[in-house]
Amino acid sequence: MSSNAPFDAIVIGAGGAGLMCAGVAGQRGRRVLIIDHNDAPGRKILISGGGRCNFTNLEVRPERFISANPHFAKSALRRFDAAQFLALVERHHIAWHEKTLGQLFCDGSARQIVRMLLDECPADRVTLAMGASIDELEHGGDGFRIRVGDTWHRAPALVVASGGLSIPKIGASSLAYRLAERFGIAVVTPRPGLVPLVLPESDADFRGLTGLSLEVIARSGDVRFREAALFTHRGLSGPAILQISSYWREGESLSLDLLPGCAEGRDEFLLSGKQIAPRRTLINLLGESVPSRLATVLLERAGVGGALGDIRDRDLRRLAQNLRDWRFEPVGSAGFDKAEVTIGGVDTAALSSKTMASTALPGLYFIGEAVDVTGWLGGYNFQWAWSSGWAAGQAL
Numbered sequence: 001m002s003s004n005a006p007f008d009a010i011v012i013g014a015g016g017a018g019l020m021c022a023g024v025a026g027q028r029g030r031r032v033l034i035i036d037h038n039d040a041p042g043r044k045i046l047i048s049g050g051g052r053c054n055f056t057n058l059e060v061r062p063e064r065f066i067s068a069n070p071h072f073a074k075s076a077l078r079r080f081d082a083a084q085f086l087a088l089v090e091r092h093h094i095a096w097h098e099k100t101l102g103q104l105f106c107d108g109s110a111r112q113i114v115r116m117l118l119d120e121c122p123a124d125r126v127t128l129a130m131g132a133s134i135d136e137l138e139h140g141g142d143g144f145r146i147r148v149g150d151t152w153h154r155a156p157a158l159v160v161a162s163g164g165l166s167i168p169k170i171g172a173s174s175l176a177y178r179l180a181e182r183f184g185i186a187v188v189t190p191r192p193g194l195v196p197l198v199l200p201e202s203d204a205d206f207r208g209l210t211g212l213s214l215e216v217i218a219r220s221g222d223v224r225f226r227e228a229a230l231f232t233h234r235g236l237s238g239p240a241i242l243q244i245s246s247y248w249r250e251g252e253s254l255s256l257d258l259l260p261g262c263a264e265g266r267d268e269f270l271l272s273g274k275q276i277a278p279r280r281t282l283i284n285l286l287g288e289s290v291p292s293r294l295a296t297v298l299l300e301r302a303g304v305g306g307a308l309g310d311i312r313d314r315d316l317r318r319l320a321q322n323l324r325d326w327r328f329e330p331v332g333s334a335g336f337d338k339a340e341v342t343i344g345g346v347d348t349a350a351l352s353s354k355t356m357a358s359t360a361l362p363g364l365y366f367i368g369e370a371v372d373v374t375g376w377l378g379g380y381n382f383q384w385a386w387s388s389g390w391a392a393g394q395a396l
Contacts, residue, residue, distance in 0.1 A: 007033045007127075009157040009396045010146055012175070014041035014128060016117070016385035017368025018161030023120035024393025032126045032396075033153055035146065039131045042114035043170040044163070048382070053110035055089065056082040056386070057379035058102035065384065066246055066374045068188050072348040073373045073384065076356070080390035082383055092116040101227075103378040134175075139183070143363055157396055159356075159365040161389065164342025165190050166369070172336070176346060176370035183361050186347040188372040192339030193246040196237035197254075197330040205297050207233055212291055217257035218244040226260055231294075235330065243377050245333060246343055253329040258298075259289050270308070270316040278309030282316075290323075298323070341381050345372040355395035356388050365392045 009025055011018045014036035022032045034041075045053055060082045062074045086104065089096060094116060095107035106112050121128075129148060136147040143156035162175045177187045199206060209231040216229045218240040230238030240256075248254060262269050273285045282305055286295040299305050302319050333339070346366045350358055356371070358364040367388040375381045 006143075006154040006156075007031045008155060009033075009159055010035065010144060010153060010155040011159040011161055012036075012134070012179075013161035013163060013368070013370075014038065014130065015044055015161060015163055015368065016042065016382055017370075017389040018159070019114075019117035019121065020386050020389030021159055021161060021365075021367060021393040021396075022126045023117060023122075024390050025396040026122040026125035027120070028393070028396070030125065030396050032121075033129060033155065034126065035129045035132050035134060035148060035153075037131065037133050038171045041118065041128065041130065042110075044167065045114050045382075046110050047167075047170065048110060049105050051110055052105045052108070053113045054099075054103050054105050054379040054382065055096075055113055056085050056104050056383045057376075058082060058098065058104065060375075060380060060383050064376045064380055066193075066343060067348060067372050069348045069372075072351075072353050073387075075353040076387040076391040077383070079354075080387045082379075085383065085386045088120075089113075089116065092119065101378055137179070139361075157363040157365065159367060159392055159396070160346075160370055161367045162370060164345055164369040165336045166192065166339040166342045168336060172342075176366060180346045180350075180366065183358070183364060185350040185358060185360075185366075188344040188347055190342045190344040192333050192336050193343035193374050194242040194340035194377050195245045195338055196232060196334040197235050197241055197245055197248070198332045198334065199235035199328065200331045203235075203328060205301070206231055206235075209293055209297065212293055213238060214258070214291055214294065215260055216240050217260045219255040219257070220244050220247040220252070223247050229256065234334065237334075239377055242340065246341075246374060246376075248330065248333075250332065251329075253327050256326045256328070258294075258323045258326055262289060268317075268320070270320045271313055274308035274311070274313075274316060279307050281306065282308055282311060340377070341374050342369055343374050345370050345374075348372050354391065356392040357395060365395070367392050 008030040009032050011022050011034045014034050022034050025032050065073045094112045132148045138145040144158040146153045160176045165172050180187050210233045212231045213228050217226045225240045225243040227239035229240045304315050356365045356367045368385045
């Protein structure tokens with residue numbers, strides 16, 4: 001069994017965080033080995049943003065990240081921010097455009113971002129071992145030893161950038177959590193984030209609305225998102241639902257304002273319509289604010305209808321309140337198969353916010369989605385990958 005000359009660092013995972021870390025470290029003269037069981041690097045990057053990679057967001061702020069320690073991400077996000085990553089994109093002559101809410105995408109292909117990250121890795125310093133499984137991992141006085149097949153690789157530093165549990169079809173695994181627990185580091189229980197939600201059987205009448213989309217305000221406690229919601233054959237999806245799903249816990253209810261653009265007072269817009277045109281039907285009036293198919297289901301549920309003038313004011317007021325605050329309790333989510341990210345992960349209490357290194361075991365680092373830091377939809381999680389990878393790369 002052969003043993004290679006030692007590297008300065010071994011990075012497990014050739015995703016966004018791992019490639020960024022290796023590139024930064026390599027440019028600082030470090031010899032880095034990247035090991036990944038996938039056949040090609042950057043698989044999650046390639047499928048993101050419809051193949052165009054929503055690579056960062058102009059509105060990145062620490063409070064838009066979820067963690068048991070909401071302050072942990074501040075240092076890395078400040079030291080390598082969205083403007084710095086955008087500058088890197090422009091140095092590589094990658095054309096980009098801004099969509100809504102500060103989201104930045106490639107004009108061309110997400111492959112450009114992967115190519116950029118690979119080009120940032122000095123060929124004489126960074127070695128990629130793709131399609132490689134880790135058969136053994138040891139830690140001793142001289143650092144870490146990893147066996148891949150018949151070859152042992154050695155390094156004083158190990159960076160775990162193997163991601164979370166989301167999208168297992170592209171190779172997601174629990175490796176980061178298993179390694180953390182092996183070295184005595186706690187893991188915040190992982191759960192699906194940015195994920196569609198499933199409605200109960202009692203809401204089965206909404207399943208006939210599959211494909212229908214409308215702007216809403218989704219609310220969970222003090223958190224709210226005004227974006228589109230999409231009805232699916234199992235429940236609800238769309239940007240507003242994906243965003244609020246990261247704050248939802250099983251057994252809790254959520255609220256949707258189905259009329260976010262209504263200019264009338266919160267509960268008075270139906271009464272105003274009645275005063276203006278009492279012979280007009282309720283379904284006709286409501287159909288101006290929500291899609292007619294949804295209006296039909298809502299009125300059937302409320303048990304009201306007909307001419308506005310024939311409906312009691314209190315019933316119109318109650319209906320308006322329900323439309324402004326439609327409460328529902330999901331029975332679950334679509335799971336890690338459909339989740340864009342993983343909430344939870346390696347406990348930040350065990351890591352340095354400046355370097356991403358374990359505070360108890362020198363030479364061990366965790367970065368990217370493996371860590372208990374999860375951003376909003378819209379490029380935030382890629383920015384965390386770049387920022388945390390940069391921080392670890394600077395420390396190696």
